[in-house]
Amino acid sequence: MKPRPKFMQLPRSVLVGKNVLRRVNFVCDDLNLNGKCLVITGPNTYKIAGKKLCNILSKEHDIELEVINEASTSEVERIVRIVNKEGIKFIAGVGGGRVIDVAKLASKRTALEFLSIPTAASHDGIASSRASLKHNKWSVSKPARAPLGVIADTDIIQNAPYRLLASGCGDIISKYTAIKDWELSNKVNGEEISEYASALSLMTAKIIMDSSKLIRKKEEAGVRKVVKALISSGVAMSIAGSSRPGSGSEHKFSHALDTIAPSPALHGEQCGVGSIIMMYLHKSDWERIRTALRNIGAPTNAGELGIDGEYLINALVRAKDIRTSRYTILDEVNLTRKTAKETLKETGVIE
Numbered sequence: 598m599k600p601r602p603k604f605m606q607l608p609r610s611v612l613v614g615k616n617v618l619r620r621v622n623f624v625c626d627d628l629n630l631n632g633k634c635l636v637i638t639g640p641n642t643y644k645i646a647g648k649k650l651c652n653i654l655s656k657e658h659d660i661e662l663e664v665i666n667e668a669s670t671s672e673v674e675r676i677v678r679i680v681n682k683e684g685i686k687f688i689a690g691v692g693g694g695r696v697i698d699v700a701k702l703a704s705k706r707t708a709l710e711f712l713s714i715p716t717a718a719s720h721d722g723i724a725s726s727r728a729s730l731k732h733n734k735w736s737v738s739k740p741a742r743a744p745l746g747v748i749a750d751t752d753i754i755q756n757a758p759y760r761l762l763a764s765g766c767g768d769i770i771s772k773y774t775a776i777k778d779w780e781l782s783n784k785v786n787g788e789e790i791s792e793y794a795s796a797l798s799l800m801t802a803k804i805i806m807d808s809s810k811l812i813r814k815k816e817e818a819g820v821r822k823v824v825k826a827l828i829s830s831g832v833a834m835s836i837a838g839s840s841r842p843g844s845g846s847e848h849k850f851s852h853a854l855d856t857i858a859p860s861p862a863l864h865g866e867q868c869g870v871g872s873i874i875m876m877y878l879h880k881s882d883w884e885r886i887r888t889a890l891r892n893i894g895a896p897t898n899a900g901e902l903g904i905d906g907e908y909l910i911n912a913l914v915r916a917k918d919i920r921t922s923r924y925t926i927l928d929e930v931n932l933t934r935k936t937a938k939e940t941l942k943e944t945g946v947i948e
């Protein structure tokens with residue numbers, strides 16, 4: 598089989614602002630999305646935005662509604678069967694990360710376009726072409742399809758719990774270490790690096806760091822900044838054709854926690870704390886990362902994550918075994934239990 602050519606897959610229409618959900622039919626017209634639409638949503642997000650979306654869409658389209666409970670391969674299979682059976686022409690995912698990831702993968706499998714309509718700004722999958730999925734208890738990152746359109750209604754997102762927004766900021770701030778790892782691999786292994794993708798990713802992290810106090814005010818202007826950063830970060834990954842600009846050692850640490858901790862924290866919360874640790878291992882300004890997370894009100898230690906220190910030590914030791922093809926600072930330092938514990942103490946993550 599010939600290798601797949603590398604290309605940038607980007608969203609074509611992006612609408613961010615107050616009460617923009619009501620413009621969904623306009624966006625469909627603009628993107629030439631016609632025929633029957635499958636609306637995918639979650640049980641809670643249906644009440645928050647799914648129902649309203651169905652009411653608006655059904656004025657101009659036939660719709661089919663599906664509520665999903667998790668982002669798993671079996672849910673994607675189920676959605677693909679519905680698409681084929683019901684003669685669906687396009688998909689709209691309205692909800693959190695799980696909903697959008699399932700919509701994204703179902704869209705790739707069926708070669709149908711999809712609209713990404715996030716109800717919270719908690720992670721950078723809103724506009725990216727990658728999805729993470731639960732498979733045999735492990736979370737795996739898979740290539741998917743970037744949304745053709747993104748509708749981010751800041752009224753809805755502002756009403757979501759603040760913890761979700763703070764988590765989104767953690768995911769963005771963690772790009773600092775993702776880029777450091779990419780640069781390291783470029784230096785050590787000659788891995789190709791996209792200067793445009795890395796510059797864009799760093800810029801989004803900087804904007805969120807600089808706006809930390811504004812974001813804490815929980816006003817619409819701050820929410821809009823976070824949403825735009827999450828979309829830009831997804832675009833950076835599309836430019837690179839991989840999640841490299843958005844995911845390094847700190848993401849490995851978060852994935853390790855997802856499998857080790859009995860009740861993990863949110864993805865962006867774990868990545869934010871991971872970024873403090875990895876910045877320390879990179880011998881760089883880790884305190885700056887911690888201050889920004891504190892200003893935002895995101896967790897910076899085990900207590901705030903609600904995870905016992907023992908799990909953090911184990912996750913930090915095991916993080917380098919996750920996705921071993923991706924070279925990061927963890928491959929340089931080769932942490933033992935003892936040095937992992939010292940690192941967590943030095944950075945104030947555990948006492």
Ligand SMILES: [Zn+2]
Nearest residue numbers: 720721768868
């Ligand atoms: Zn992430």
